[in-house]
Amino acid sequence: MTNDQLIYKDPDSLLRLTLRDGEARVLMVRTTRMAQEAADIHMASDTAAAAIGRLLAACAMTGALLKEQNGRLTVTVSGDGAGGRMTCGVQAGRLKIAVANPQAELPPLPDGKLDVAGFVGRRGQLAVVKDYGAGEPFTSLSNLVSGELGEDFASYFTLSEQIPSLVALGCLNGAGTVLSSGGMLIQAMPGCSAATLDNLENRIPFFANISREIYDRPIRGLAEAWLRDMNPVFLAEDPLELRCDCSRMKMLRALSALNRKELEEMRDSGEPARMTCHFCRTVREFDAADIGALLRGETMLGTD
């Protein structure tokens, strides 16, 4: 399966709108292409791919709420499920994702659905780190609620950020193919009326099958259909892509953190040191000359 075979051909994107003169804000995302690419990179099981599609959607939306456009957001889900730790990063619409055990597979649930909660884990923590490039990064921790990720992010927003939030996430996939993936986040802003809250809650059933809904329709069209009576104002639709920010320089910096003895052993082993990026699986090699230069302090470890 390649992205050329997708039914819905538009690139992945994130849509922002407000409702009722700013009483609520809404984000919607399509992450279909990214989910397929990430599943292919990690040779993911179908259940892992479903978790990947959902986490990419949640991370893209959480990242879109950063106060500064060039801020970086990293979400780490440390659950007790078969998949182990999942880490997803986003900066300016570019996402990357890593999974500890992406090939772990679980039997489907009695209703035939993929057991995402079994993969992620029903117990554990969600850590959200916001890094604005200056000062210390800001970290919030919250407990997993169900391991389905949607409820876990809703709990993060409601408890850690104190913003009442609805989160719908979904990934429709099987047999190595991601048909659609995406999500929606609705947040009540200060001053949001009880009537608006009721009105939004009544629509939750619309959002429950979001991956099926966005399978062959533009997200803007869906938002218009679902929210047309709530005075939607569309602010922007921005592209999203899976793109890792790793580099040879960053890996050299990581190597330079090893102690001298370890580096000397590496230099003298007769084999190049191989380092694999957890996110994009790019393998880079560092030979004895590279390690020797690092030991002699001759390598410029810039900030690329």
Ligand SMILES: [Zn+2]
């Ligand atoms: Zn990488």
